[in-house]
Amino acid sequence: MAFLSRIMVLKSRAHFSAGANGIRAGSAGAKFEGSRKRKATQARTRIGLIMVAFVAFYGVIGARLTYYGLREPETTSSIMPADRLMASRPDILDRNGEVLATDIRTVSLFAEPHKIVDADEVIEKLRTVLPDIDAKQIYGKLRSNSRFQWLRRQLTPKQQSEILALGIPGIGFRPEKRRFYPGGATAAHIVGYVNIDNRGVAGMERYIDSQGLADLAAVGMTSSQPLEPVKLSIDVRVQAILRDVLTSSITKFKAKGAGGVVLDAHTGEILAMSSVPDFDPNDPAAGGEEGWLNRMSNGTFEMGSTFKSFTLAMALDSGKVKMTDSFDARYPIKIGGFTIKDFHGKGRFLTVPEVFQYSSNIGTAKMADVVGIDGHKAFLTKLGLLTRMQTELPEVAMPSQPREWKKINSVTISFGHGVSTTPLQTAVAGAALVNGGKLIEPTFLPRNEVQAESAATQVIKPTTSDNMRWLFEWNGVNGSGKNALVPGFDVGGKTGTADKVINGRYNHDHNFNAFLAAFPIYHPKYVVLTFIDDPRSETDRAVLAGNSAAPMVKEIISRSAAILGVKPRFGENGSAMLVSY
Incomplete structure (x- = not known):
């Protein structure tokens, strides 16, 4: 009995000594702790790499945007942004509210030369609706390397429908606004007139542009919404x-x-x-210089x-x-x-x-x-x-x-x-x-x-x-x-x-x-x-x-x-x- 008791005491001491020195148990724990640290380090490294990649990616995008923003504008075609083409001008009224100038909606014909297969055929078809077109000039536009060319500005609804019926691939229509003067020549030198792009050239039309409308149009801040009319001092009856x-x-x-x-x-x-x-x-051209x-x-x-x-x-x-x-x-x-x-x-x-x-x-x-x-x-x-x-x-x-x-x-x-x-x-x-x-x-x-x-x-x-x-x-x-x-x-x-x-x-x-x-x-x-x-x-x-x-x-x-x-x-x-x- 005493022998067995002694044996048990010795085993207990031996077990305690082994555990305290970490011979077997310490080896397994070390392996566990090392694996966890390596995984944490790897995760942090991967997150860092991902962050660097995102910063680099968006940095390149930002640099390109800054470059394009600061470089000189490059004219690639004669087309203008849609918001500018559709920008409204204010109506011009006489002192009693009679309309002297207003905008009306219209369309203009354009071509995409890279989609044109046979320029001669296109010209031949267009001449059935627009007999006065300059064939040589149109041919040059259709055979150009640009992706857009105006063919005729401000068509009538009838002309548009007839051209649509021809089914010519590579041509289309762009909505625009045309200036209309109900009184014709009645107040021509006072009201003035606009060019093909609806910009004031003379008279009060030019004055309106000089008051800020032209600047807004230049930076694309005009809109298609109706503007406050401009009332003049003239009496259209007189x-x-x-x-x-x-x-x-x-x-x-x-x-x-x-x-x-x-x-x-x-x-x-x-x-x-x-x-x-x-x-x-x-x-305006019909009046001549006189x-x-x-x-x-x-x-x-x-x-x-x-x-x-x-x-x-x-x-x-x-x-x-x-x-x-x-x-x-x-x-x-x-x-x-x-x-x-x-x-x-x-x-x-x-x-x-x-x-x-x-x-x-x-x-x-x-x-x-x-x-x-x-x-x-x-x-x-x-x-x-x-x-x-x-x-x-x-x-x-x-x-x-x-x-x-x-x-x-x-x-x-x-x-x-x-x-x-x-x-x-x-x-x-x-x-x-x-x-x-x-x-x-x-x-x-x-x-x-x-x-x-x-x-x-x-x-x-x-x-x-x-x-x-x-x-x-x-x-x-x-x-x-x-x-x-x-x-x-x-x-x-x-x-x-x-x-x-x-x-x-x-x-x-x-x-x-x-x-x-x-x-x-x-x-x-x-x-x-x-x-x-x-x-x-x-x-x-x-x-x-x-x-x-x-x-x-x-x-x-x-x-x-x-x-x-x-x-x-x-x-x-x-x-x-x-x-x-």
């Missing part, structure tokens, strides 16, 4: 009347051109402006005796001349080898009103001499007649004047020779003479009198303006403006018959005629200016402004005054009433 008078006058007088404007004297708003020949903005020229704002002319209005206003405003003064008009003025004389000389002293009434070159020149050369130049500059006019219309010409003003220049400029300016800025300066003496830049956008007042510049004294209104009325009743009178509407104004320069010399047989008018003259609301270039009579002789430009003003006012809201008045101070019907 515009149609004005253009009708101009076109009929050109035919009647066999003239080279004509123009006119109706201007609000107190806001500077253009109610109507036209220049003929003109063009149809739906097909039709594209806007003679009212982008043509400069010697305005003749209408400038005497500014010379008299200058003399009166200077305080050196009074309405009661007289000037010796008995003898011609000889200066610098030239002789200045009156067309219908009276051979006597003339009062200031008579100088204006008889359109005396001698009397006007002597008034300018009283003010002086520097004062004369400064006054015309103040009226905006020697600087480029500021308005929304892009087509505005710079007036021309002598590089150095000498006495002979001041003398001739006093009666409208020697300075060329635009008819529109002549009308704007004329408005300042009758509206209380305030020069207001013209606008083709709506503007009220409060807004105009903040932008106005006082250029002559109110008393001078009062005198000029009286002189305009005096000349309208007693002088060259008789043929512009409209019963009930008190028209006053000044004619201008300027000899044209032919081969470097003034030619008395070729005239540029103008008439500057305001109505109702007792409190002018509107200024009307017309001109006609080189009018001829039935005997092919020159016609004076009193017989050509003045009657044009009469017809414009008689047809449009009621539309403009001007009420006629009859009798002394409007006391007479119309009682018979």
Whole structure:
């Protein structure tokens, strides 16, 4: 028993010693712990490699995107992104909401040359629908290495359906928008037109692009959603009347051109402006270069005796001349080898009103001499007649004047020779003479009198303006403006018959005629200016402004005054009433 007990004690000690030293059990545990560490290390390594791979992969993508973003654009075809092709332009409306320009949906024909098998067959089929296509040009496009080529822009629905019926592989249609002008040529030079890509080229269409639409289109931020319409100051009814008078006058007088404007004297708003020949903005190329020229704002002319209005206003405003003064008009003025004389000389002293009434070159020149050369130049500059006019219309010409003003220049400029300016800025300066003496830049956008007042510049004294209104009325009743009178509407104004320069010399047989008018003259609301270039009579002789430009003003006012809201008045101070019907 004791033996067995001793044996058991020894075994227990032996087992305890073996376990404590880790001979067998420690060997198995070491193997287990090592395997677990190796697996953890391998997992971390694999995750690290995967992360490095992801970073490298997306780093390459980011680098390529940055490269493509910074490189110069490469033109691979003439097609534009769909959002730009479908981008809308705002409608253009007149002051009463009548549509002058709008977008209509259309389609354009294109080809994918790499899909074209037989270019000759394609051309032959297309000619059955589009007989006027240029076969040589189309063939070159179809055989090109590009993947896209325009064949014909802006097709009609009928043309599209007929081409679809031909079943030509490799061609297709792209939706676009086309600009449409319901009034045609009625307001062509004001509204302007767009190119084949619906981008503004001239007139208010170009102005709209300059206000940010073109920049948005360039970066692809325009959309096909309708935009807020742009309302203009013009009244399309008055515009149609004005253009009708101009076109009929050109035919009647066999003239080279004509123009006119109706201007609000107190806001500077253009109610109507036209220049003929003109063009149809739906097909601008058909008008030719003669039709594209806007003679009212982008043509400069010697305005003749209408400038005497500014010379008299200058003399009166200077305080050196009074309405009661007289000037010796008995003898011609000889200066610098030239002789200045009156067309219908009276051979006597003339009062200031008579100088204006008889359109005396001698009397006007002597008034300018009283003010002086520097004062004369400064006054015309103040009226905006020697600087480029500021308005929304892009087509505005710079007036021309002598590089150095000498006495002979001041003398001739006093009666409208020697300075060329635009008819529109002549009308704007004329408005300042009758509206209380305030020069207001013209606008083709709506503007009220409060807004105009903040932008106005006082250029002559109110008393001078009062005198000029009286002189305009005096000349309208007693002088060259008789043929512009409209019963009930008190028209006053000044004619201008300027000899044209032919081969470097003034030619008395070729005239540029103008008439500057305001109505109702007792409190002018509107200024009307017309001109006609080189009018001829039935005997092919020159016609004076009193017989050509003045009657044009009469017809414009008689047809449009009621539309403009001007009420006629009859009798002394409007006391007479119309009682018979």
